[in-house]
Amino acid sequence: MSQANRLSKGGQIDRSKQINFTFNGLRYIGYQGDTLASALLANGVDIVNRSFKYSRPRGIVASNAAEPNAIVQLGSTEAAQVPNVRATQQALYEGLSARSTNGWPNVNNDAMGLVGKLGGPMMGPGFYYKTFMAPASMWMTYEKFIRKAAGLGRAPNEKDPDIYDHYNRHCDLLIIGAGPAGLAAALTAANSGARVIICDEQESFGGSLLETADQLNGKPASEWAAQVIEQLAANSDVLMLPRTTANGYHDHNFVTLHERRTEHLADTAPKAHQARSRMHHIRANQVILATGAQERPVVYANNDVPGNLICSAVSAYIRRYAVVPGQKLVVTTGNDSGYQAALDWQEAGREVVAIVDCRANPDGDLVKQARQKGIRIIAGSAVFEAKGTKRVTAARVAAVDLDAFVIKGDVEELACDTIASSGGFSPIVHLAAHTGARPVWNDEAIGFVPGKVKGVIPAGGVDAIYSLNAVLQSGQQAALQALETCGYSPAQVDLPDATGRIEGKAAALFQVPHLKPTSRAPKQFVDLQNDVTAAGIELATREGFESIEHVKRYTALGFGTDQGKLGNINGMAITARLLGRTIPETGTTVFRPNYTGITFGAIAGRHAGALFDPERYTALHQWHLERGAKFEDVGQWKRPWYFPIGNETMHEAVARECTAVREDVGILDASTLGKIDIQGKDAREFLARVYTNKWAQLGINKCRYGLMCKDDGMVMDDGVTTCLGDNHFLMTTTTGGAAGILEWLELWHQTEWPELEVYFNSVTDHWATMTITGPKARDLLSEITDIDLAKENFKFMECREGMVAGVPARVYRISFTGELTYEINVQANYAMHVWKALFEHEDTYGLTPYGTETMHVLRAEKGFIIVGQDTDGSVTPEDLGMQWCVGYDKPFSWIGKRALSRPDTRRKDRKQLVGLLPSDPKVVLEEGAQIVFDPKQQVPMKMKGHVTSSYYSPTLGQGFALALVMGGAERMGETVFMPMADGTVHEAKIVSPIFLDPKGERQNV
Amino acid sequence: MQRYSGFGLAKHALTHNENWQRMWRNPVPKKKYDVIIVGGGGHGLATAYYLAKECGVTNVAVIEKGWLGGGNTARNTTIVRSNYLWDEAAALYEHSMKLWEGLSQDLNYNVMFSQRGVLNLGHTLQDMRDIQRRVNANRLNGIDGEVLDAQQVKEICPVLDCSPNTRYPVLGASWQPRGGVARHDAVAWGYARGADAMGVDLIQQTEVIGMRIEDGQIVGVETTRGFIGAETVGCVAAGNSSVLAKMAGIKLPLESHPLQALVSEPIKPVLDTVVMSNHVHGYCSQSDKGDLVIGAGIDGYNGYGQRGSYPTIEHTLQAIVEMFPTFSRVRMNRQWGGIVDTCPDACPILSATSVKGLFFNCGWGTGGFKATPGSGNVFAWTLAKGVAHPIAAPFSIDRFVSGKLIDEHGAAGVAH
Amino acid sequence: MFYIYCPYCGEHREESEFRPKGQAHIMRPKDPESCSDEEWADYLFFRDNPKGVHHEMWVHATGCRKFFNMTRDTVSYEILEVYKMGEQPKITAASRVVGGEK
Amino acid sequence: MSNVAVFDQNAGMGVLAESPLAHVSGVKGGHTPGVVIREKAFLGYLTLRGNSEDVSFQDGVKQALGMPLPTEPMRLHQNQHKASSIQWLSPDEWLIVVQGGTEYETEMALRAELTGHFAVVNISGGQTLLTLSGSAALEVLHKSTVYDVHPRNFPVGKAVATTFAKATAIIRRPTEDTWELIVRRSFADYCYRWLIDASQEFGVDYE
Ligand SMILES: Cc1cc2nc3c(=O)[nH]c(=O)nc-3n(C[C@H](O)[C@H](O)[C@H](O)COP(=O)(O)OP(=O)(O)OC[C@H]3O[C@@H](n4cnc5c(N)ncnc54)[C@H](O)[C@@H]3O)c2cc1C
């Protein structure tokens, strides 16, 4: 294919580097420096997509982030698919493969186009709210078709091959936008010592300088830009980030930048370990907003037909990419800058049919220049309709009275293939609005400028400052102001001189009246991507949608991937006119992040896949792995769940592990329990306040179980605390509760009782805890310790220090299984040594490693609760039948006490913890099964409780459960029922929750 | 009221859509109403609608400081389900679900209620216990629900990564087929149109700035457009409830927090159901327009700014990529925030107050959209009769004093 | 995304190092037993939740682990002051109105 | 003394100790790796709590450690040979790092010098220390922590407890071109994998 629209000279492309690419399966050639859009235009591709609702053919209208139509699907392989890429922002690379996102069988001939044409009049805004209601059952079918028709590109079916990166940075000045304003600011700040970051979303710095006809110091402006870029690059305090979009402005000057690192190279990162893109999290002392202004298209009939562009895009394509997107141009404008497109077009050797200017007496310098060049200027007029379907064939022009909103003269039809329009400029205020500052209307500039935001200084076009000299000045001033705030003194920097030029006053040009009323005229598009028309807005206001936010939501104005960059202000102006209000009265809709879309992957960064969330390991993790453990996630910890041997099922493994503990000895890695070292003379008093039970009498080397409540009286944690010295305790918490409980203790200490002398320190990671439990535990331990294990010398609920396998250890005689138990604690670096030393006696004692599942069975047989499983935040100590653990007469009104005397917590029929024995011993009740007293009642049934824990007990030879049952404590021996999903009804007897050894004889041996 | 139908659309097309009527008037407020509803969100509008339709009270004003449905109603992720754990909550949300099921027809306004089913994933053994408990309770309460294993989840939602190799593998889920999503704006508009047609005055751009109370009885509200009288006032102001309560000299057990949501750019249909994960902490559905609608955690601080902090968005998308690895290359288009009024037990307040005639409907927190019809329905009844509707009765403010909380926290996880 | 000055660390740190802990200056009643159920409920659950100037507690969770107070505008999210536990705020809703700032 | 239980938890020779990263096999970074990561295993760690405004406390610490107590936030003090250090963690909390095996001695020395309300806790089993050096070490920190690690804000002699990826860590700058990370045992594997992942584009060496 030849590049018919490519100029032989000029532009900032490298003609020596040809690039092959495909679009909709056809092969094309472009040059290094092209965007996909410029290359498509160079190759004369008119139709790049179909519109979303009416399936109308669409071409490229813009040259930047504002592009609403040229949204393509990129990717040469399945995994590399990227939906919704703006062709205008996609650098061309070798092998690029893109497709239109809509159009079937293809964009040029789309079947849906017919539906759009015929159904169009019925498909006004919100039409679906008014139909598809009968019969009600059909909606889900209608919806399928609606869904099919919607959406742009598609997500890939395969996992993303790329990785993404985050980078946290702090700086004094963040400059967003590297046009003349941004570059002047950066240059001014560069040698002050301040830390400066400057970013621009384009492939290269320069902004409008890369496209302008203006000169600086008598030379092309881009030369000055190049010079500045070089200077900045040499400065180590300045970080330059091209291809980097500032997407979100957040509180306290936190800005997210998205840097595209490889998207200009290929559809997947070319190098290993290379991040496809990187998010920079910037905390800036001062932000200089130099994002420039966006030209608006004019709203006229059929303004969406390919060949309709905005003027600045025409100039950009010609000057920057050496592409003239047509042969015969008509310009319609209300300001001088639209003339530049015509001048550039003519200079490129193509025909300018006319410039149509809605102003009666245009007189600026550019106007004069156009006149001199013999270009026809039709003043006081506007293009009110484009002709053509797949490409513009003519422009219909007439004199207009914009105030009266009527056409007032004869109609002239100008044959052309391109219409460039300029309705004026909208400062790109988005970022300044992200934290809620409303943009402020500027009458002079006919546009919204940024509202005041602390720490943000607008400069240049974004502040409606447009003449190049003033823009440069404004950039410099912004930098000076920012530097002063940050406490730096700037070096002297001279700005270049721009060719001065007199601009005529711009007119406010939004929608052009048609010969027919808006509702009957051919479609006048406001938001191209969402097919929102002026008639649609008119209908919305007619139906009572008067707030601009209602108009937005009823019509979808500004909802697309472009977020209405071209359409919003026009839509607001049209709404204002229809409601007889001013534009500032009508206001804007809310600008929100992102300025342009960012992939989920980029936002997630490295926190994906294996690094999604930390996995916490105990010191024995490797051993568990080698032993083939299955793991359970408990918080972030990986805990062995059970240790299958060979092909054992979980049930078999757990039965074996349980039996081993009851008959021989088992071992559990209990290192994940939270451990808090408590020192200070008031430690004991503190414990008495945060636990429900008493601590005053606990002797040295004695252990005690404690229950912790919130001040609402509900159980929040439990664990054993040991008195190590009069002023020294070691508290244990649940695995999941560890961090929270430490913070809880600090909270009460720091805020309520700072007078108590006590310090809390986490030692969770320091101590590894190995629990050996079972009748043979003593014999096993005696093999490797010097501690006197004799029953009378080391009693139940006591602690001893001594050597275990040559390692200094603290051993606690506490039991969560009901068996004789020693919890061996050693400094974690020695855990593996001790663990292995124990396993040297594996065969002698039948030492069996067990996991959390067996632990659960064993503790449930003893009626020991698990906070969070047998409780749910609505359970008091009394509900658990743990009155023995509540010190009602303690002097201090401990946390949770007062709440226990509220009317509801005193109720007799609260749900209470009980045991359940299924009538059929083979049945293991479902955890979470709901309990009813009367199984014959109709649904909705009166539920009286639920099963909290349920297991098969190899020791009891049957299933058993713990449950919370209304008034359960008084219902011992009664039968309850559990109607299950499959229709069966289980039956069980309420029994004591202690199923085994109620006197505790086994653990006391 | 102009009736809507496919036929009507065709007819209006012939006259270039020039004859559509207003959906609601823009009335000048009267001096006095029988009932004033403060807050023109979905709940307030539904309350007005049912007051007029079912309780015969039509001399009603809804006073809205901004635009109708512009609060949380405009900002939520539109998940509708009724599979709540506790009987009281289940009754309320199921009442709502039943109303959803005929709502488009009742309002003659298509609210696009799409019963595409809701999956609540379980990733830990405790998650699965909670799921079993909740689904069992739902079943015995007459609410549809099933417990699924990972394989069954995968069949319903093929794009979800159900492999055992993820950080927190999907162990199973609860599945409520009748759950789904609805077009949130349309819900507000449909109720507004219906209420307006029965004579309710919808007064927009008017803020309530004071409460006039005489001898412990409310007599009206001060607004930015002057005093408007009524001896029954229902405050349905979501995140702003505490502010209104303060005007009446009362305190509520509420905190207003930012809750954020985001949407992707529109893509072709990939996700046909609603997927929620409390553990991995994100949830997602795809709107009929094609955007993925995503939400997650609440920001921990109080905020009335309709925006939250960026790390919340980051964590949410990490969760989404973890659950749906193929969405990694999809782009996030827009994020926003609402102001949710959270209650200590994650259940709402539908209650009389110490001021006679002054009622509050609030505390819906992160999950009240689904309740819009039911809440409006029972609150209308409550306002009309002056005593709580039986379904509303357990949700009185008194529960915080007596201790009879309805704690949905541990039970239902994310309460959206 | 807040930038918070920790009064103990003496410098600004990123929000992700901190955790908000709700309304500040909520004193646990000195004698809970003599509280009515209403008073106890008030202490447990009822909050000011103001729109505007708010005093709240934060903890520097991954830094110095200290709790401190902050006066913050809940609409603009501007942090007006931070102060240590046990200290009183200098800026209040009343002082802001008097000072004519807002 | 008897109020608090103290004992020498060090096993000494003959017992094989395993650092939290004992299981990782390491990565080779080629000729000029941008990032060099090394584990300094088995150091002694003590948490010290006390009242920094109390002069006798300050003196006692100095006596016991031969280093003054850092009272300025984020300050790191090292002894002459940089073999031990004490850093500020909070107004009443410090981290002491000593040669492995000397933590008991150090604790006893502190306890001998200090009076009144204070606490010393041995936490040697609960952490490990990684050093980061190489031309890209700073880049990796930028990727990993929200703290401002720019050399201007992070001079030699600073030590900060902050977030590290999704865990927490202490970041220290003992010398011009070396950074230290102290991570908790249970998070060590995660931090290690994170570091390797974030460093790989620069070439990383870990043994
Ligand atoms: C991000 C997000 C996601 C959510 N996701 C879900 C979900 O998936 N499913 C679900 O069920 N729920 C969800 N919710 C919750 C749901 O949005 C709300 O519970 C519900 O919309 C509340 O409706 P409402 O009518 O009570 O409140 P709103 O819609 O907020 O209406 C309250 C109205 O009161 C007005 N008002 C306030 N003060 C005054 C005053 N002084 N004078 C006059 N008017 C006043 C406000 O302007 C507002 O319009 C979500 C919420 C958010 C923010």
Ligand SMILES: NC(=O)c1ccc[n+]([C@@H]2O[C@H](COP(=O)([O-])OP(=O)(O)OC[C@H]3O[C@@H](n4cnc5c(N)ncnc54)[C@H](O)[C@@H]3O)[C@@H](O)[C@H]2O)c1
């Ligand atoms: N009426 C007129 O004649 C008129 C109107 C508009 C602009 N202009 C010209 O425009 C120039 C204005 O200069 P300027 O420097 O203010 O603007 P500029 O347009 O030259 O530069 C702005 C830069 O900001 C970048 N940008 C925008 N949003 C961004 C984001 N979110 N993240 C990263 N980068 C972003 C753009 O890519 C662009 O390069 C002047 O030279 C003026 O001549 C003239």
Ligand SMILES: Cc1cc2nc3c(=O)[nH]c(=O)nc-3n(C[C@H](O)[C@H](O)[C@H](O)COP(=O)(O)O)c2cc1C
């Ligand atoms: C379910 C749902 C879907 C949405 N889809 C889109 C969308 O496709 N495009 C878009 O720009 N905004 C979308 N929004 C967000 C709105 O634009 C807007 O941000 C939100 O209603 C909050 O209002 P505000 O941002 O004006 O404050 C959606 C919002 C919701 C609740």
Ligand SMILES: [Zn+2]
């Ligand atoms: Zn701090």
